[in-house]
Amino acid sequence: MxxxxxxxxxxxxxxxxxxxxxxxxxxxxxxxxxxxxxxxxxxxxxxxxxxxxxxxxxxxxxxxxxxxxxxxxxxxxxxxxxxxxxxxxxxxxxxxxxxxxxxxxxxxxxxxxxxxxxxxxxxxxxxxxxxxxxxxxxxxxxxxxxxxxxxxxxxxxxxxxxxPVPDRAAYMKFQQPASRFALTGVFVAKYADGVRVAVTGASEGGVFRWTEAEAALSADFSADAVAGLSVSSNGMMGDVHGTPDYRAHLVKVMTKRAVAAA
Amino acid sequence: MATIKMTVNGRERSGEAEGRTLLVDFLRQELNLTGTHVGCDTSQCGACVVHVNGEAVKACTMFAAEAEGAEVVTVEGMANPDGSLSVIQQAFQDHHGLQCGFCTPGMIMSAAALLKDNPKPTEAEVRHYLEGNICRCTGYHNIVKAIMAASGQDVSAVAAE
Known part of the structure; x- marks a missing residue:
């Protein structure tokens, strides 16, 4: 130092x-x-x-x-x-x-x-x-x-x-086992006026809201509601632990897990 | 340089430290308490775990100046007053919870912190709590077993010999 x-x-x-x-x-x-x-x-x-x-x-x-x-x-x-x-x-x-x-x-x-x-x-x-x-x-x-x-x-x-404390919420992290940082992590929070979904560990731009999933989950708060959505790998981080495609895939997987756990 | 004072293993201690002096270096070099080890110096391995105001922290990732006035306990403070091994230390010996011993000071301090908050942990809780303590010899089984034994639980069915 x-x-x-x-x-x-x-x-x-x-x-x-x-x-x-x-x-x-x-x-x-x-x-x-x-x-x-x-x-x-x-x-x-x-x-x-x-x-x-x-x-x-x-x-x-x-x-x-x-x-x-x-x-x-x-x-x-x-x-x-x-x-x-x-x-x-x-x-x-x-x-x-x-x-x-x-x-x-x-x-x-x-x-x-x-x-x-x-x-x-x-x-x-x-x-x-x-x-x-x-x-x-x-x-x-x-x-x-x-x-x-x-x-x-x-x-x-x-x-x-x-x-603000939501009605239901969960955070699901796909953990990078050496650092225990999120390889991809998704926080889902359901409020009276809608659902918010934030994703960490995935994007080169840092944490972001997955607005398509928010709309789908606000209409139907179930893991199936996001099944038809897809996440682009454009702008996703890629490194030795995971490719951009892998992280994009994890966004949806972890969102579904978070909804199921909420 | 500044004079830093803290209570270490129940005794008032003081020594000189720069702003950048890490707590672990202060303990080892200024106070000659070399039981606390530096394994990785990157906050990964946990060999440097000590207790500061009752909480387990990595002494390589805290400045000595931040421990000014604090109560610090190192592995040298873990034995019983008569010098005999504490229950946790004795359990590590009885169950072969160490081989080279380099990680052991941190393991002992983490184990003590765990058992203070959770006196009867499950095997899974012990393993989860030790996520920040790396051992390259034992494969962890006997460390987990020692901590379970130190908590007074039957370890005949725990892990492998």
């Missing part, structure tokens, strides 16, 4: 101030950033750790019934504390990485990084979640902007994520 300074502010305000320095970088749980630093793929002058900020942590239910999760909440905490309110989200959190990774990695870190094979982006997009930062609120539909790209500005911190 290149040398850098590290700060551990205890309030959001202090963290925002610290991130105003040139080449400063927020450090969430570090489960992606620290390996990236070891590979010298990033060279911040200062890391601002967000792990000592109590107001960034916790799970609660808002007056409108939405599940609110602090940006610095670990996957393990979400897996344990969201289970009663939003079981599909808790199950997703409990399937990220391994136990030690889940004890450090955070929802805000995952969403800020927007890895194209990460699990949380699928949940946020399929739930129509609201991404709350120190400066503003963004709809998930506006937040995700492609591979490792989000609407976050420099130095902006995700303070909370608000998930």
């Amino acid at each position: 290149y040398a850098f300074d590290i700060e551990r502010p205890t309030t959001i305000a202090d963290a925002v101030a610290a991130l105003g320095a040139e080449d400063a970088q927020a450090l969430g749980g570090g489960q992606t950033l620290i390996p990236t630093l070891k590979q010298r793929l990033a060279m911040p002058s200062k890391l601002v750790s967000l792990t000592a900020i109590p107001e960034l942590k916790g799970v609660c239910v808002a007056d409108d019934g939405a599940l609110c999760i602090g940006g610095g909440t670990t996957h393990a905490t979400v897996a344990a504390q969201a289970a009663a309110h939003y079981p599909a989200l808790a199950a997703l959190a409990g399937g990220i990485g391994d136990p030690a990774v889940r004890n450090r990695g955070t929802i805000g870190g995952s969403l800020a990084n927007n890895d194209p094979a990460a699990c949380y982006p699928a949940a946020a997009l399929a739930s129509g979640a609201t991404i709350v930062t120190n400066a503003r609120q963004m709809a998930a539909d506006d937040y995700f902007q492609g591979l490792f790209t989000t609407a976050l500005d420099e130095g902006e911190i995700i303070t909370e994520v608000r998930f």
Whole structure:
């Protein structure tokens, strides 16, 4: 790793101030950033750790019934504390990485990084979640902007994520067994006003909504409803683990499994 | 460089660390606690698992500065106060849960974290919990068996010898 300074502010305000320095970088749980630093793929002058900020942590239910999760909440905490309110989200959190990774990695870190094979982006997009930062609120539909790209500005911190709780939902991940990232993962969420389907791990553009499946499932919430649909392999990722055609095929397979499990 | 203080295995410890100093390097090089191993240094293998504030974490994927003020337990803190092996450690010996022993510190710490939350895990739960701990010698069977035995369960039917 290149040398850098590290700060551990205890309030959001202090963290925002610290991130105003040139080449400063927020450090969430570090489960992606620290390996990236070891590979010298990033060279911040200062890391601002967000792990000592109590107001960034916790799970609660808002007056409108939405599940609110602090940006610095670990996957393990979400897996344990969201289970009663939003079981599909808790199950997703409990399937990220391994136990030690889940004890450090955070929802805000995952969403800020927007890895194209990460699990949380699928949940946020399929739930129509609201991404709350120190400066503003963004709809998930506006937040995700492609591979490792989000609407976050420099130095902006995700303070909370608000998930409207669906009537039924499930996340199905075809796991890349070495990394436990999604080779393809599909989150299906059924709300009173329609069904949302978000796909991670498949597209070169990162997480996306499969709108044809949403229309079909809004009319008929059954695995058979998507049987006649097909997914183009154009723009799908291809690597040693799976070709674009394979991933396109998995989108439909995992959608059907998610509907069946919801 | 900054002075970092933390409680390690029940004792107040302090040492010098750069911003980029990993917790595992601080433990090994600054505090001379070399029981915690570095296997892959890429967060895959779990040989470096320690407990920070009661939770299992990979000490190669956390900075020492982030553990300022924390309660840290390493494998050196696992034996009983009289120096005899803990139940988990004894079970690893009794059931041949190690061969070369390199992964064992992480296995012990992960096993302890599992049994704290889930005192009577099923074999499937043990295997699932160990997803982040890699062993290249044993084929895992005897590790799983040792953890099941440490939980006080009958292991006569578990896995293969």
